[in-house]
Amino acid sequence: MKSFEYTITDPVGIHARPAGILAKKAKEFAGSTVTIEKGGKAENVLKLMGVMKLGVKQGDVVTIRVEGGDEEAVAAQVEEFFKENL
Amino acid sequence: MITIKGKGVSAGVAAGPLYFYQRASGSIPRYQVEDRGTEWERFKAAQAKAIEQLGVLAEKAREEAGDDAAMLFETHQMMCEDMDYEEAIQNAIADEGLNAEAAVFDSGEFQAEAFAAMEDEYFSARAADVRDISRRIIGILAGVVEGGIDSDVPVVLAADDLAPSETVQLDKSKILGFVTSGGSGSSHTAILARTMGIPAIIGAGDQLREEYAGKEVVIDGGEGVAILDADEETYAKLMKKKEELRKRQELLGQLKGKPNVTKDGHEIRIYCNIGDPKDVPPVLENDGGGIGLFRSEFLYLNCDDYPTEDYQFEAYKKVLSDMGGKEVVIRTLDIGADKMIEYFHLPEEENPALGNRALRICLNRPEIFRTQLRALYRASAYGRLSIMFPMVTAVWEVEEAKKMCEQVKAELDAEGIPYSDHVDVGIMIETPAAAVISDRLAKVVDFFSIGTNDLTQYTLACDRQNNDLGRFFNPHHPAVLRLIKLVAENAHKEGIWCGICGELGADLELTETFLSIGVDELSVSPRAVLPLRQKVRETELGAVKQKLIDELMGD
Numbered sequence: 001m002k003s004f005e006y007t008i009t010d011p012v013g014i015h016a017r018p019a020g021i022l023a024k025k026a027k028e029f030a031g032s033t034v035t036i037e038k039g040g041k042a043e044n045v046l047k048l049m050g051v052m053k054l055g056v057k058q059g060d061v062v063t064i065r066v067e068g069g070d071e072e073a074v075a076a077q078v079e080e081f082f083k084e085n086l
Numbered sequence: 087m088i089t090i091k092g093k094g095v096s097a098g099v100a101a102g103p104l105y106f107y108q109r110a111s112g113s114i115p116r117y118q119v120e121d122r123g124t125e126w127e128r129f130k131a132a133q134a135k136a137i138e139q140l141g142v143l144a145e146k147a148r149e150e151a152g153d154d155a156a157m158l159f160e161t162h163q164m165m166c167e168d169m170d171y172e173e174a175i176q177n178a179i180a181d182e183g184l185n186a187e188a189a190v191f192d193s194g195e196f197q198a199e200a201f202a203a204m205e206d207e208y209f210s211a212r213a214a215d216v217r218d219i220s221r222r223i224i225g226i227l228a229g230v231v232e233g234g235i236d237s238d239v240p241v242v243l244a245a246d247d248l249a250p251s252e253t254v255q256l257d258k259s260k261i262l263g264f265v266t267s268g269g270s271g272s273s274h275t276a277i278l279a280r281t282m283g284i285p286a287i288i289g290a291g292d293q294l295r296e297e298y299a300g301k302e303v304v305i306d307g308g309e310g311v312a313i314l315d316a317d318e319e320t321y322a323k324l325m326k327k328k329e330e331l332r333k334r335q336e337l338l339g340q341l342k343g344k345p346n347v348t349k350d351g352h353e354i355r356i357y358c359n360i361g362d363p364k365d366v367p368p369v370l371e372n373d374g375g376g377i378g379l380f381r382s383e384f385l386y387l388n389c390d391d392y393p394t395e396d397y398q399f400e401a402y403k404k405v406l407s408d409m410g411g412k413e414v415v416i417r418t419l420d421i422g423a424d425k426m427i428e429y430f431h432l433p434e435e436e437n438p439a440l441g442n443r444a445l446r447i448c449l450n451r452p453e454i455f456r457t458q459l460r461a462l463y464r465a466s467a468y469g470r471l472s473i474m475f476p477m478v479t480a481v482w483e484v485e486e487a488k489k490m491c492e493q494v495k496a497e498l499d500a501e502g503i504p505y506s507d508h509v510d511v512g513i514m515i516e517t518p519a520a521a522v523i524s525d526r527l528a529k530v531v532d533f534f535s536i537g538t539n540d541l542t543q544y545t546l547a548c549d550r551q552n553n554d555l556g557r558f559f560n561p562h563h564p565a566v567l568r569l570i571k572l573v574a575e576n577a578h579k580e581g582i583w584c585g586i587c588g589e590l591g592a593d594l595e596l597t598e599t600f601l602s603i604g605v606d607e608l609s610v611s612p613r614a615v616l617p618l619r620q621k622v623r624e625t626e627l628g629a630v631k632q633k634l635i636d637e638l639m640g641d
Binding site: 013016017023046048050 | 169201209
């Protein structure tokens with residue numbers, strides 16, 4: 001498993017738009033399960049509504065975990081996505 | 087006359103008949119199906135159709151309101167395929183044998199309620215999105231074709247709250263404005279109304295009654311009121327406002343982005359006066375070139391005790407970053423005279439306008455000044471800051487204030503706190519003394535900004551608070567205008583700029599005079615920017631300059 005922490009800088013938090021793009025992107029990671037965790041609750045990033053219901057706001061620290069597949073490469077891609085969009 | 091009060095979320099005035107939005111159908115059919123496999127296929131087909139429709143809406147929104155509006159529908163497309171949402175539908179059909187409409191409704195409600203229960207306003211407002219996609223899929227399953235507004239004349243549309251797909255499908259040529267009983271400032275009705283420039287009022291609650299359907303209504307989106315059966319006077323007043331807004335909008339369309347340049351190529355900067363970080367949006371909306379006067383007093387007036395350095399820093403930083411690199415002139419504390427603050431414990435004075443005020447307080451109580459200067463320099467790292475001192479009468483005052491700036495910078499250096507190296511330091515010219523010695527003052531500062539309100543008061547010995555002085559208080563007095571001319575000339579001799587940040591700057595009768603004198607900048611309220619720009623662009627300076635100067639300087 002590969003994981004990293006990220007502090008959200010987007011003023012609205014993880015809102016519909018980035019959550020949607022992330023869910024779409026995650027479909028390309030065959031064999032990898034990507035989850036996002038906030039305050040003990042984890043959700044698969046494929047689940048757009050589930051991720052939004054975590055209610056992640058600006059300043060929140062989230063943990064992203066990648067399991068299976070090419071963990072290294074997927075984690076790098078996801079981290080880049082967070083930096084660019086959130 | 088009935089007045090409905092809500093929250094205005096999109097400015098503008100509109101009048102017309104009130105029309106209640108009619109939804110396609112009320113109840114959701116609920117029954118057991120025989121063939122669960124076929125029912126699932128029925129859902130999948132409706133889901134695919136919904137995604138296709140949303141794609142069309144996204145394109146339509148892109149054309150009408152840009153990429154951000156389109157993204158909304160693209161997100162809806164993804165929500166239609168959400169794993170949890172779809173799984174709950176599949177379970178209801180496959181395990182319980184429920185019909186697709188009811189399965190979609192239940193799954194949507196389950197998700198919507200979870201969103202509605204969230205504290206954050208943005209997330210709780212997303213309940214409307216889930217309900218919207220469910221309604222769409224159910225509509226397709228039930229064979230409903232969504233319609234527009236069944237009216238021959240344009241209407242003011244009333245509803246509980248409109249879903250995004252409903253808003254975008256509306257025939258815009260039929261809508262004058264919106265009134266909703268529910269909704270929030272982040273609801274789609276509000277967002278789209280603003281994007282399309284139609285007035286909207288939300289949160290009217292049970293004041294908005296279906297029995298009002300068909301009544302004539304005037305809505306004022308800026309004030310958040312809808313008036314039914316308005317009396318003649320109210321109607322006339324609102325129509326006048328509508329006309330003013332229309333003219334303003336027209337002016338904006340013609341002048342936004344255009345330079346403030348006369349017919350013969352003489353340019354002047356038009357900046358804005360603000361008193362609060364919240365005032366920045368109107369500056370940008372009206373195309374202000376920068377902020378020529380940010381009165382920092384509000385920070386002190388809003389507090390029960392001296393505002394801390396961090397509190398001030400955040401406010402300055404916000405204005406600087408919101409202005410995105412455009413110049414922001416922040417005036418240091420200007421209290422005393424007509425602005426008193428209790429915790430300063432200033433002694434009562436016989437003549438407060440001639441007393442302990444503004445820079446004088448700052449120099450006498452350096453600990454207060456130091457806090458403000460530290461906050462200002464720290465904020466300078468986030469934009470283009472200029473600092474301005476008010477109420478100067480002598481060169482030594484400026485030198486002392488500048489020395490404090492240097493001390494503060496040295497402190498920040500020692501602490502390793504970043505600040506900009508390009509902070510200009512200027513002064514207000516608002517006393518006759520400062521105007522008369524402006525040749526000397528120009529050698530020690532980077533700019534002048536003339537405060538015409540005080541300069542008039544002190545030059546003419548007329549208390550600006552005293553309404554009885556009437557004709558004696560004349561800001562067009564040649565003594566005031568000659569001083570302005572002197573100040574501008576002395577500024578230019580030393581290669582620095584000279585602006586005006588008092589009321590007079592927006593006085594269109596004087597615009598040609600200011601241009602003739604060579605004033606470099608006018609800082610006015612955001613509303614005054616475009617009328618002023620228009621005036622400048624209509625001026626042929628060469629044709630009037632000599633005559634105006636002769637009139638001002640002649641016998």
